Amino acid sequence: MEQQVKDDLTRGTGSKKQSIIDCDVHPSPRNTDEIRAYLAQPWRDRYHGSTRGFFGNPVHGARLDATPPNGGPTGSDPEFLREQLIDKYGHAYAILLPRAFCNLHPDPDFGTAIAAAYNDWLADTWLGAYNRDGVFKGSITVNHQDPQAAAREIERWAGHPHFVQVMTDSGARAPFGQRHYYPIYEACARHGLPFAIHPGTDGMGINIQPSPGYPTHYIEWHTCLSLGFQAHLVSFLTEGVFERFPNFKIVLTEGGVAWLPGLMWRLNAEYKALRYEVPWMKRRPSDYLRDHVRITSQPLERPDDDRELLQMLQMMDAEHILMFASDYPHWDFDSPTHTFPKLPEAMHRRIFFENARELYNL
Amino acid sequence: MEQQVKDDLTRGTGSKKQSIIDCDVHPSPRNTDEIRAYLAQPWRDRYHGSTRGFFGNPVHGARLDATPPNGGPTGSDPEFLREQLIDKYGHAYAILLPRAFCNLHPDPDFGTAIAAAYNDWLADTWLGAYNRDGVFKGSITVNHQDPQAAAREIERWAGHPHFVQVMTDSGARAPFGQRHYYPIYEACARHGLPFAIHPGTDGMGINIQPSPGYPTHYIEWHTCLSLGFQAHLVSFLTEGVFERFPNFKIVLTEGGVAWLPGLMWRLNAEYKALRYEVPWMKRRPSDYLRDHVRITSQPLERPDDDRELLQMLQMMDAEHILMFASDYPHWDFDSPTHTFPKLPEAMHRRIFFENARELYNL
Numbered sequence: 205m206e207q208q209v210k211d212d213l214t215r216g217t218g219s220k221k222q223s224i225i226d227c228d229v230h231p232s233p234r235n236t237d238e239i240r241a242y243l244a245q246p247w248r249d250r251y252h253g254s255t256r257g258f259f260g261n262p263v264h265g266a267r268l269d270a271t272p273p274n275g276g277p278t279g280s281d282p283e284f285l286r287e288q289l290i291d292k293y294g295h296a297y298a299i300l301l302p303r304a305f306c307n308l309h310p311d312p313d314f315g316t317a318i319a320a321a322y323n324d325w326l327a328d329t330w331l332g333a334y335n336r337d338g339v340f341k342g343s344i345t346v347n348h349q350d351p352q353a354a355a356r357e358i359e360r361w362a363g364h365p366h367f368v369q370v371m372t373d374s375g376a377r378a379p380f381g382q383r384h385y386y387p388i389y390e391a392c393a394r395h396g397l398p399f400a401i402h403p404g405t406d407g408m409g410i411n412i413q414p415s416p417g418y419p420t421h422y423i424e425w426h427t428c429l430s431l432g433f434q435a436h437l438v439s440f441l442t443e444g445v446f447e448r449f450p451n452f453k454i455v456l457t458e459g460g461v462a463w464l465p466g467l468m469w470r471l472n473a474e475y476k477a478l479r480y481e482v483p484w485m486k487r488r489p490s491d492y493l494r495d496h497v498r499i500t501s502q503p504l505e506r507p508d509d510d511r512e513l514l515q516m517l518q519m520m521d522a523e524h525i526l527m528f529a530s531d532y533p534h535w536d537f538d539s540p541t542h543t544f545p546k547l548p549e550a551m552h553r554r555i556f557f558e559n560a561r562e563l564y565n566l
Numbered sequence: 567m568e569q570q571v572k573d574d575l576t577r578g579t580g581s582k583k584q585s586i587i588d589c590d591v592h593p594s595p596r597n598t599d600e601i602r603a604y605l606a607q608p609w610r611d612r613y614h615g616s617t618r619g620f621f622g623n624p625v626h627g628a629r630l631d632a633t634p635p636n637g638g639p640t641g642s643d644p645e646f647l648r649e650q651l652i653d654k655y656g657h658a659y660a661i662l663l664p665r666a667f668c669n670l671h672p673d674p675d676f677g678t679a680i681a682a683a684y685n686d687w688l689a690d691t692w693l694g695a696y697n698r699d700g701v702f703k704g705s706i707t708v709n710h711q712d713p714q715a716a717a718r719e720i721e722r723w724a725g726h727p728h729f730v731q732v733m734t735d736s737g738a739r740a741p742f743g744q745r746h747y748y749p750i751y752e753a754c755a756r757h758g759l760p761f762a763i764h765p766g767t768d769g770m771g772i773n774i775q776p777s778p779g780y781p782t783h784y785i786e787w788h789t790c791l792s793l794g795f796q797a798h799l800v801s802f803l804t805e806g807v808f809e810r811f812p813n814f815k816i817v818l819t820e821g822g823v824a825w826l827p828g829l830m831w832r833l834n835a836e837y838k839a840l841r842y843e844v845p846w847m848k849r850r851p852s853d854y855l856r857d858h859v860r861i862t863s864q865p866l867e868r869p870d871d872d873r874e875l876l877q878m879l880q881m882m883d884a885e886h887i888l889m890f891a892s893d894y895p896h897w898d899f900d901s902p903t904h905t906f907p908k909l910p911e912a913m914h915r916r917i918f919f920e921n922a923r924e925l926y927n928l
Binding site: 261262263374375376377378379381382406411412413414415416417418419420421422423424426427428430431432434435436438439442443460461462463465466467469470471473474475477478480481482503505506507512515516519535536 | 623624625736737738739740741743744768773774775776777778779780781782783784785786788789790792793794796797798800801804805822823824825827828829831832833835836837839840842843844865867868869874877878881897898
């Protein structure tokens, strides 16, 4: 207990060992039954886990060394995750994003039930029994395919001390700025919860590819995930979502980083010529970013020349927009100590800690 | 005649007045009947021009001052185009890309007939009667929806002195690296004709959106056109098209510029981890660009700070990859004299002239 208090006191105060907030960590149930236990019938019988069909990594989807020593899927043992991630790098907080893939199904009620089951499970385990020191902060999974039900799910958890954001998959049937989604954003804004998008169901189940037709290989699909994020961001901006919900913020998780400057230059130019079409946009597109948009760093693009990455980070105002993420335990894990070249001190501090602390009120 | 000879001799020799090859200029028929005249029945009766439905510019799609003094659509009067573009800026060559939008239709035979009619029309007019000084170089329009028929259309024109490339729209039902397209690329490679992609039918007719669902506004659609180009490029690279057809080159026209560095950094990293999946890729993705890929400059992204654009151009090896284009007579025309900040001399020369001269053997 004394150690817990000490942990709480030092957490996030800037000591070397407590200077990281990791914005993309994936906890996993130990098995499908852990989720099934939270599902009522008929969903309990119909649920067979979060399989997604094709576009799986053909080599391995997780770090081979992340399999818990006592067995089970990677990311399913909180003690081993603490050892391999939290304690090793000195994480102050890990923002947890479970992978429910609930929006795959044609039936929105099924998707909504899966989302709720994942939230119950996360609250009872990683945010409950396993969270003795408060290091774990969670995401409320919603099924964006039924926005009214998603808003109710947000209401069910708002005020929980360890749920700090709402999340969904970037796979969708329509860009996220469109009006039918607004009940979700209204609920997020009401409770000060950022809305995070994470890859997962792009082109799978009922969701459309973020490319002109189906890609062939995982490398192609995985590379082009970043295109869906760009389309969603353009949609949020041009539909005026941030004017309609002034308190609403989004987090683009695992969608790439280096595309932001070029996309904003392009959209700013379009805005200059075409703002007549979108009169609700009161500011230049890029002017909304600092107030409303955060991007997580993994998988960070690394050119051969570090100077080019530093230039790109300057162009995108990374000091205010970017938040570190490792994507533990997945195959393309970004180590806190090796992913970035040496950054200016202030930029490093904001990317690894302050931007997330401010966003999530930690 | 003497003046013509003089023009031919000085064209492209580097004098101030002849130092531009403009890689995206749009000639237009004066009216639908000009194309209809080249169509056999039943297509002649069924053809009603190249309307595309929604996603038209809500303000105006062309420069208002580009309407010919004697009437007719913008880009339909070669003398006025010479005055407003060729003579004004001293173009050595204008690469012409007519806008047939032939791949909109469910019926591939209809699309193929429209493509052929546009080629006949272009050969008889802009590349024929109107081309007294050889300034106009043309694109063979193909309907990529029927690759075998497209290959036959390429055969029909290969060897023509003024057709210098094959072109199609970026709107598609599958990414362009996929195998069913290969008869087109084989024909291109056989005749040393680059394959150019130009926006036009994205998300229209039978073609898929390069975004997760339909965008709402023109500004959104037009901004996201660049995403389709990125997906097509990733597809060309990961499917190994450039290994299969070592002589094959592509031109990404009007699809944006500043996305290239970030996309290549991302794909290079994916390749490092996943090349097992695509063993036909013998080189790093970015290593294919100089030999196989050219990008045209319009609409060039312009950040507030010119230095950021210059950094981006360095990152993308613009000196070898980028070719100037104006997109005359469209609304977002890029002036040769105002679009770029001051460039290093060698880079300027290559972007405005040498890269295109080498690609098109001019």
